[in-house]
Every structure is written in structure tokens, then in C-alpha cells.
Amino acid sequence: MSLDPPTYLASLQSNIRQRPIPWDGAVRTGTLTEEQLAQIRAVDKVKKDARKHTVEADLDGYCTLFVGGPGKKSVLELAAKRQDVVQYILVLLSDLLDNIPALAKALFKNGDPYRHFLPLLAHSANPDDHIPLLTSTVLVSLMAASKDESTATIDKALPVIFSYLSTLTKNSDAGLQDIGVQEYSSLLYGRATRQQFWEQRSETVTPLIQILRAAAGISDDSSASLWSDTTNTGRTGFEGSLGGGVGLQLLYHVLLVMWQLSFEASDVGDDLNDEYDIVSLYTKLLRLSPKEKTTRLLVSTLYNLLSANQNTLLPIAVLARLPALLQNLAGRQFPDPDLNEDLGNLRDLLDEYTRTKTTFDEYVGEVNSGHLRWSPPHRNTVFWAENARKILDFENGEILRKLAQIMARPWDNDKAVLAIACNDIGALVREVPEKRWQLEKLGLKTRIMELMGEADENVRWESLRALGGWLQYSFDTK
Structure with missing residues (x-):
């Protein structure tokens, strides 16, 4: 090109x-x-x-x-x-x-x-x-x-x-x-x-991601900033220069390089998302895209990534509210036939996924992504009543091991992840108290107790609630 x-x-x-x-x-x-x-x-x-x-x-x-x-x-x-x-x-x-x-x-x-x-x-x-x-x-x-x-x-x-x-x-x-x-x-x-x-x-890639984050109006390294507006599927455009002073031509050229890299999606897609939250970042940029040429590159890159990594990245795209955003974009008439084709293919891919997946599948996908958000299942008592035992037994405790890995990290830029994890552990203890040993074996009780000393108020509160369940059922069995 x-x-x-x-x-x-x-x-x-x-x-x-x-x-x-x-x-x-x-x-x-x-x-x-x-x-x-x-x-x-x-x-x-x-x-x-x-x-x-x-x-x-x-x-x-x-x-x-x-x-x-x-x-x-x-x-x-x-x-x-x-x-x-x-x-x-x-x-x-x-x-x-x-x-x-x-x-x-x-x-x-x-x-x-x-x-x-x-x-x-x-x-x-x-x-x-x-x-x-x-x-x-x-x-x-x-x-x-x-x-x-x-x-x-x-x-x-x-x-x-x-x-x-x-x-x-x-x-x-x-x-x-x-x-x-x-x-x-x-x-x-x-x-x-x-x-x-x-x-x-x-x-090579990290400075380009920093340019894209600046264009999206994200001034820090917190992943929370990317997920703060996933419920807002409306579309707003930039006026003058893009966020962070990123000009349209520079944005277009960065997106072009990332699109070229996406042809190796089967090899780099998972790591690209693990390290840079690329799916949520691109969803945010797509919501803000000021021109058809930037929209074309965003959609095409997302399609390359998601089609090559369906098991891992489609659940994250759903969490980022990409399907709802694509529905809004479908109402626009784009002159570019390639953009319309990629947009249609991406919508079909996500529609097929959402038709066949349950709330439990969405939760598993979120945990497997390595990053928790306050998505609907976390606070839903019906979800935990129906799925707690299934979560504990899934693939010989794989979800618990993933939660343990997530909780082991400090999450200095996104303490909400720790609060959510404590919420989930507490829900598992309340619903299936007799399986507490599975959690303790992975060190989750010890980690919950450590988090009671966290500076973040929400983390302290959720860890206290989770430990309260442990103490309640410990007393009940004596």
C-alpha cells in the first residue's frame, strides 16, 4: 500500500x-x-x-x-x-x-x-x-x-x-x-x-498502543478506563484533533500498521489482547471513529483478530458491548463495499456466538480473559445459585485456578478487579460452603485475608464480606 x-x-x-x-x-x-x-x-x-x-x-x-x-x-x-x-x-x-x-x-x-x-x-x-x-x-x-x-x-x-x-x-x-x-x-x-x-x-507495538489510547482519551495505563463506558453504545465524533492531540493522519497510519499485524492474528491475537486489551480499546475507538477510513481499519482488524481467536476473544468482545455497537453501525450507509462486507462478517460472527452462549459461558470467558469487570453476573444472586457448583466443578477447577491467578496480581491501576474477585469467592462460599476446601487449597482464603489490609475501600469491603462467609460456615459446622 x-x-x-x-x-x-x-x-x-x-x-x-x-x-x-x-x-x-x-x-x-x-x-x-x-x-x-x-x-x-x-x-x-x-x-x-x-x-x-x-x-x-x-x-x-x-x-x-x-x-x-x-x-x-x-x-x-x-x-x-x-x-x-x-x-x-x-x-x-x-x-x-x-x-x-x-x-x-x-x-x-x-x-x-x-x-x-x-x-x-x-x-x-x-x-x-x-x-x-x-x-x-x-x-x-x-x-x-x-x-x-x-x-x-x-x-x-x-x-x-x-x-x-x-x-x-x-x-x-x-x-x-x-x-x-x-x-x-x-x-x-x-x-x-x-x-x-x-x-x-x-x-514497536507498545508506543503505537499508547498513541491509540491517547486518541481514545485514555490518559493513564488503567484497564479500568477502557471499560468505564462499555454500556454506552452511542457514537460520538471528535472535533478538530483527536483525544490526546493525536491527528487524524497519524491515527490512520497507526491503525494501518496494527491492521497489517493482525494478519498474524492466529499467532499474536491472544497475547495482543492480554497485554494491551486490544478488543476493548478497538471497541472504544470504533465508537469514536471520526472517518470512514479509520472505521474500515478498526472493523477489519477486529474481524481478523476475532475470527482467528474465537474461543478466547469473542467473549471479551461481548463484554465490551461490541455487538450493540455494531448494531448501531449497521444503520449507517457506508460507500465502501469492503467495509460493509467486513462489518457484516463481524456481526455474523458475534451473532452466532451470542445465540449459542449462556450467561455461564460469558462468565467463563470473562475469567479466562484474565481481567474482571462488574458485568451483570457478578451481582446476580440467581446466577450464583444456579452456577456456583458448576463453576467449582468446571474442567476440574480450572475457573478457580484462573481466579487465583487473577487475585495473585496487585492490580495497582485497577483495584476493582480485586474487589470483583473477592465478591465472586464470597458468592461461591455462600452457595457451596462444603467445597470451601477447594478454595483454601489454592490459597484463596489467605489472599482474601491479605486484601483486608488494602488501601482501596471497595477491596477491603468485598474481602471482609467474603471472609464473613467463611467464618459463618466455620461456626455453623462446629
Whole structure:
């Protein structure tokens, strides 16, 4: 998918192209050779067709110009001390790679084309030094044009460039963020690159999720913020810029990268939700989506994730009230046929799930998600009367083990989870007191007693209520 270059990058490259370079003087000082200068002049400031013809007629020569050859140094090696020349060569090479795919493939014929470029990513930490940024553009163009998945690319170069691009996406400058995100998009052209992107997710994915959370108006890391309005299925749009100052173009490009990653949903979908609450985040963003193009990416990504991980993610989508939101969206007329198709497929998927699942299934799905919310079953005495014993016996106590895992965490940003878990344990004790030993064996009674000292008032209250059930039935059996 071709995207317009970010404005900042396009402006920088344009300025460098227009800078006068004293080429003849550079030759006299050994910054480059006469032969190299002739090659540069043959393709510099000429029409694209003429440039393409010249390079394709001498691919080996132009490969030697940029990456060197037997007994010959590249122009970047010779000009290493001339920042103006290095910048000019990087912009020229980027232009050639964008217009002449054969050059990208030819650069791989004689070994590793990256050895001269990767060190330039660490050329300087000075923000006024544009060489690292221009180098990243060359590397991205080289990889994207060649679609190379060799060891040199995937195992050596790609991790380094992903790390560099992550510094751009974490920058406070929206222009640099957008460059990093668009270059990510260009690199996610195959399964191997997407897998490497996911392996480096603390660098690559996490900053993008932070941008999406800001766009959704979430200013902290609390999962509770994502679930605070799941009962509100109305749709509101943003005015001007999005929440957190995220512009529409940056939002679109981030969503595009996440959509590309979702093609690996069968491998990454569960972890993506466990670590980033992606289903609830995307449901919230879909509710707020200001444009059809962002809605299209949100719906398509959700469909990829849910269809590939139906057992684990469909229950979470129901808890996030996604079915009701899709029902509202179905009343709108979208001109985009792909959006309408994905929207219909997603609705069918959720309709089939909700038709065949009971409240008990929803509760199991919520516990398995690893994150509890005040969904209807928790306070429903009829639900506990009908299902407490079933919960204790389900898959040899699997639900209890999941509850124990949830309660073992501190939940510093979402203490409501602990309060809900205490509520559920108390309900199980009240309904099936003779099975208290199952809870005690997993350390749940001990954990309940620990939580009585929590600073959060709701956690203290729910833990006290749960322990009260234990004490009541302990006295009753004496």
C-alpha cells in the first residue's frame, strides 16, 4: 500500500536536493572519484525515465557506487567526513530505490548491502543531524522494494531498524512519529517481518498502543478506563484533533500498521489482547471513529483478530458491548463495499456466538480473559445459585485456578478487579460452603485475608464480606 511521504520528510529531502554541492572540489580532495561523480551526474536532476534507463543499463556500476565492490570503496565510505555529501547521496539513493525496483534487488547480489548503512543510524544523537533519519528511509526503501527475507535482512538489519524507528514513534514530535509509523508500514510486507515486529513489541507495538489510547482519551495505563463506558453504545465524533492531540493522519497510519499485524492474528491475537486489551480499546475507538477510513481499519482488524481467536476473544468482545455497537453501525450507509462486507462478517460472527452462549459461558470467558469487570453476573444472586457448583466443578477447577491467578496480581491501576474477585469467592462460599476446601487449597482464603489490609475501600469491603462467609460456615459446622 503506497502512502504519501510525511510532510516533514518530503520537505527535508527537497531542501537537500536543492543544496549546491561543490562536486569538482570534492573530487580534488578525494571525497569521491571522477568515475563516481560521472555516475551521480548521469542520474542527478534528470527525468525519471532517463534516470531509470541509465541505472538499469549499468546496475553493477551503480551497486558499486553505493555499496562498494572488490577493491573499490563506496561513495559513502569515501565521503564519510563530508556530511553534506553523505546527506545528498542518501536522498539520491532513496529516490532511485523508490523508482527503480531492479536496483534494490541488484544490491543484494554481492553480499550484505547493509554494512555501510546500519552504522549511520547511530551517526549522532544530535536532533539536527539528519543522517540517521535519511538512512532509515534508504533502508526501508531497500527492504520494501526488494521484499527481501534473507538472514541479512530479517535477523541482522531489521531488528536494528525497528529499534531506530521506535525512537521516532516515541518522540513528542508528531511529524517524526508519523515518519516512524509509515516506515513500519512499509516494512510489514511479509510474515517474517511481521513476526520480528511482534518479537520486538516492547519497542514497536507498545508506543503505537499508547498513541491509540491517547486518541481514545485514555490518559493513564488503567484497564479500568477502557471499560468505564462499555454500556454506552452511542457514537460520538471528535472535533478538530483527536483525544490526546493525536491527528487524524497519524491515527490512520497507526491503525494501518496494527491492521497489517493482525494478519498474524492466529499467532499474536491472544497475547495482543492480554497485554494491551486490544478488543476493548478497538471497541472504544470504533465508537469514536471520526472517518470512514479509520472505521474500515478498526472493523477489519477486529474481524481478523476475532475470527482467528474465537474461543478466547469473542467473549471479551461481548463484554465490551461490541455487538450493540455494531448494531448501531449497521444503520449507517457506508460507500465502501469492503467495509460493509467486513462489518457484516463481524456481526455474523458475534451473532452466532451470542445465540449459542449462556450467561455461564460469558462468565467463563470473562475469567479466562484474565481481567474482571462488574458485568451483570457478578451481582446476580440467581446466577450464583444456579452456577456456583458448576463453576467449582468446571474442567476440574480450572475457573478457580484462573481466579487465583487473577487475585495473585496487585492490580495497582485497577483495584476493582480485586474487589470483583473477592465478591465472586464470597458468592461461591455462600452457595457451596462444603467445597470451601477447594478454595483454601489454592490459597484463596489467605489472599482474601491479605486484601483486608488494602488501601482501596471497595477491596477491603468485598474481602471482609467474603471472609464473613467463611467464618459463618466455620461456626455453623462446629
